[in-house]
Amino acid sequence: MKNHKLLSLLVVVVIFAPFRVIAANVKVIANRSVKVDTIYANEVKSVFLEESTSLRDGTHVEPVFEKDGPVHEAFLHEYLAAGTDDDLQSYYRALVFSGRGSMPKQLGSDAEVVAYVARTKGAIGYVSAETAVGDVKTLTIVSEGNGAQRRLITRVEPDYPNTLKRLNIGGTVRLQLTIGPRGNVEAIEVLGGNPILGESAAAAVKQWVYTASRSRTITQLSIPFDSQH
Amino acid sequence: MHKRILSLVFALWCFQAGQFALMAQEFKLLDRTVQVHGFLSQGFVYTNDNNWLTMNTSQGSAAFTDFGVNMSSQVTDKFRIGAQGYDRNLGQLGQYHPSLDWAVADYRLKSWFGVRGGKVKTTLGLYNDTQGEDFLRTFALLPQSVYPTDLRDATISHLGADMYGEISFRHRLGVLAYTAYAGHRNDSIYSGYPYYLSSFGADIKSYGGLQYGGDLRWSTPLKGLLIGASRMNEDITGKGSAINPFDPGAGLVPYSESSKADWTNQFYGEYVVGRFRIDSEYRRYWRNQELFSGTSESFADIRGWYVSGAYRICKRLQIGSYYSHYTISNIVGGALSAFYPPATDTTIPANHDYDKVITGRVDLNKFWNVKVEGHFMNGYGSGPYPNGFYTQVNASGFAPNTNALVLKTSLNF
Numbered sequence: 050m051k052n053h054k055l056l057s058l059l060v061v062v063v064i065f066a067p068f069r070v071i072a073a074n075v076k077v078i079a080n081r082s083v084k085v086d087t088i089y090a091n092e093v094k095s096v097f098l099e100e101s102t103s104l105r106d107g108t109h110v111e112p113v114f115e116k117d118g119p120v121h122e123a124f125l126h127e128y129l130a131a132g133t134d135d136d137l138q139s140y141y142r143a144l145v146f147s148g149r150g151s152m153p154k155q156l157g158s159d160a161e162v163v164a165y166v167a168r169t170k171g172a173i174g175y176v177s178a179e180t181a182v183g184d185v186k187t188l189t190i191v192s193e194g195n196g197a198q199r200r201l202i203t204r205v206e207p208d209y210p211n212t213l214k215r216l217n218i219g220g221t222v223r224l225q226l227t228i229g230p231r232g233n234v235e236a237i238e239v240l241g242g243n244p245i246l247g248e249s250a251a252a253a254v255k256q257w258v259y260t261a262s263r264s265r266t267i268t269q270l271s272i273p274f275d276s277q278h
Numbered sequence: 279m280h281k282r283i284l285s286l287v288f289a290l291w292c293f294q295a296g297q298f299a300l301m302a303q304e305f306k307l308l309d310r311t312v313q314v315h316g317f318l319s320q321g322f323v324y325t326n327d328n329n330w331l332t333m334n335t336s337q338g339s340a341a342f343t344d345f346g347v348n349m350s351s352q353v354t355d356k357f358r359i360g361a362q363g364y365d366r367n368l369g370q371l372g373q374y375h376p377s378l379d380w381a382v383a384d385y386r387l388k389s390w391f392g393v394r395g396g397k398v399k400t401t402l403g404l405y406n407d408t409q410g411e412d413f414l415r416t417f418a419l420l421p422q423s424v425y426p427t428d429l430r431d432a433t434i435s436h437l438g439a440d441m442y443g444e445i446s447f448r449h450r451l452g453v454l455a456y457t458a459y460a461g462h463r464n465d466s467i468y469s470g471y472p473y474y475l476s477s478f479g480a481d482i483k484s485y486g487g488l489q490y491g492g493d494l495r496w497s498t499p500l501k502g503l504l505i506g507a508s509r510m511n512e513d514i515t516g517k518g519s520a521i522n523p524f525d526p527g528a529g530l531v532p533y534s535e536s537s538k539a540d541w542t543n544q545f546y547g548e549y550v551v552g553r554f555r556i557d558s559e560y561r562r563y564w565r566n567q568e569l570f571s572g573t574s575e576s577f578a579d580i581r582g583w584y585v586s587g588a589y590r591i592c593k594r595l596q597i598g599s600y601y602s603h604y605t606i607s608n609i610v611g612g613a614l615s616a617f618y619p620p621a622t623d624t625t626i627p628a629n630h631d632y633d634k635v636i637t638g639r640v641d642l643n644k645f646w647n648v649k650v651e652g653h654f655m656n657g658y659g660s661g662p663y664p665n666g667f668y669t670q671v672n673a674s675g676f677a678p679n680t681n682a683l684v685l686k687t688s689l690n691f
Contacts, residue, residue: 130502148381152303
């Protein structure tokens, strides 16, 4: 009986165990030809699964993936709801062999992705949050809260404290905002990232203004701090 | 003979294209990138009783081969073109007669609206449009109650056009994808249904007709859950010659059959969580035909459903299992009713096929996999619409139960 219970527990643990703990921090980058500065999380999914070939402003985009590694896995897990690269490959092969799509470009490293995105009009990719991206644009990702459809009217860039920048301390800060009916940011909660950068991001975001709405809305967003840029 | 030569040329071309593509899966043409992809699969089936899928499986059969090569190119931001050649040999079916599987020009104006035309894969349920590409799934054979491989031609594509798109709902209510299509279906004379009719002495020269329908699928707010529904209507005509059933000694007479009502409804759901995937589908196919220029009439009600589960144990190993449930009932009216009494009792083996399946899949590398699959079937659902079991290859009659071992390996690039 005891063995039976242990076996059942083992089966449950094996079935529901995640593939691995995803630790990598990812940022989404785009060629300078992409006009927007923010991208909704559901847009990221649509674009990288070729469900959509353009962003909400009509800009045509072409996704580029990494081949393997923790950044790739973290991106699949966080934004595409795909378990593994094998799931992604199966998804794309189904499109290819039914005549509904093409295999996406996959590159071997962050540096290759940055270089490709920099020289390719409309290219959109992802790299580790710590990667220097040079002249490539880093997009702020807005999560799908009930405020995801509210348009940002006024944006104030956060200060990057010199000490942290000099020490190459960067990364991505995740915030949850409560936006009032008039569009002002009423409350901010720092969900993750360096606490000092979080404080700086919150101070800037507090000054943001969104379009008006009938009700108060909540949304999440990620703000990257790139120490190399 | 010339078709055999054509087939050989096609196979060699596929092989050459495959070799080329393995080195470089894309090349430039007129400053546009052209992607090349292909696959080849080879199976072996052994059954303890009954010959299955037109193969001599009770002796063990490797007459289970299919392959295809496609090329496609994104010509502009919104416009892409592509085509795929396909060939197969499944026992008595296909016989290495190559076909154009799909050839599509696709213009996607917006995410919510696009059109594609040409020979287009038909959207019907979860897997209709990729049913030939087993490397995409855990299982060697899809549940035959819903995706009968011997009847692939009946649903696989249409020569016509699709409208399609995806609509994202606000307030995190998910995404709705739609497809509406219309076109002409054209079955190969080497496919399952003409082969089935040959058991009555019919020699089918042409089989096909209008096919139109639509599909709605909703990616729900619950991560990994998709549900959907498909509908397909058809107006099919088959022509050829047949032995006169009323006077077999009189030789061949013209044969024709045509649809009075022909529709398929399919409902489906898919749930993926981590390494675990559950699928379930239900298909009902209703078929009312005029036979022999309207002198007889046939009503067939075909219902199938399955529940499947698959689990990826590690990167290289997957296991899966499904239960597939198929029933058919049929009534023949008019002059032929004297030969075919009503067959409406779906509890007897002749009118059902219940299949319990277990599978293991090993991915030797990214491009090559091997599958081992066991089928434990009760019933043979042999007519008047085929479902894997044919009298021509079971001359001494059918046993009620069939166990099958399926081994399959696939390469793709």
